[in-house]
Amino acid sequence: MALKWIEILTGSLEQKKQYKQNVARMEALPAPYAAAAKAMHRYFLYQGGVEDGDTMVRMLGDLVDMWERAAVDxxxxxxxxxxxxxxxxxxxxxxxxGKRWIDKERARLQKAMDDAAKEQGS
Structure with a gap:
């Protein structure tokens, strides 16, 4: 019961565990692959805007998989x-x-423009 309540406030604890495991894998990559993976991860956090934790964890896992394969090869x-x-x-x-944070802003902009057009009688 307490675990469910905590997850409502913080999000999935399993997702957080998987995320941390993927970050640890990324940090364990040899140079220069670790630097490239970290740079892409940082960019994803700014540009990607993914709201869904499952999508973010899967994306990071795939990113690390890609760089691990590149390092091995x-x-x-x-x-x-x-x-x-x-x-x-x-x-x-x-x-x-997946759903991204910008989707809400796009919908808000569209509604504002629709409301402005209605106000003008268009």
Whole structure:
């Protein structure tokens, strides 16, 4: 009972555990893969805007999997991200869909414009 109450306030404890495990895996990567993974993770937190914990945990797990495979294979970082790492990171996050914080703001903007148009009699 207490666990359910805590999770209502803080979110899933299992998700937090998985997230921390993925972060530990990321930090254990050899250089330069750890630096690349950390940079992408940071960018995801700012750009991705994913609200769903399951999606975020899955995305981070897949990110770490990708960099672990690259490290094992010795694939150069530039071969993974290409010439435009920003485009690569944004395309990576878009592949996960899910609800994002910006969705609420888009709906709010649309409603404001609709209300303004109605006020003008359009």
């Amino acid at each position: 010795g694939t150069p970082v530039a071969d993974i991200v290409g010439d435009d790492p920003v485009d690569f990171a944004e395309t990576f996050t878009l592949a996960y869909g």
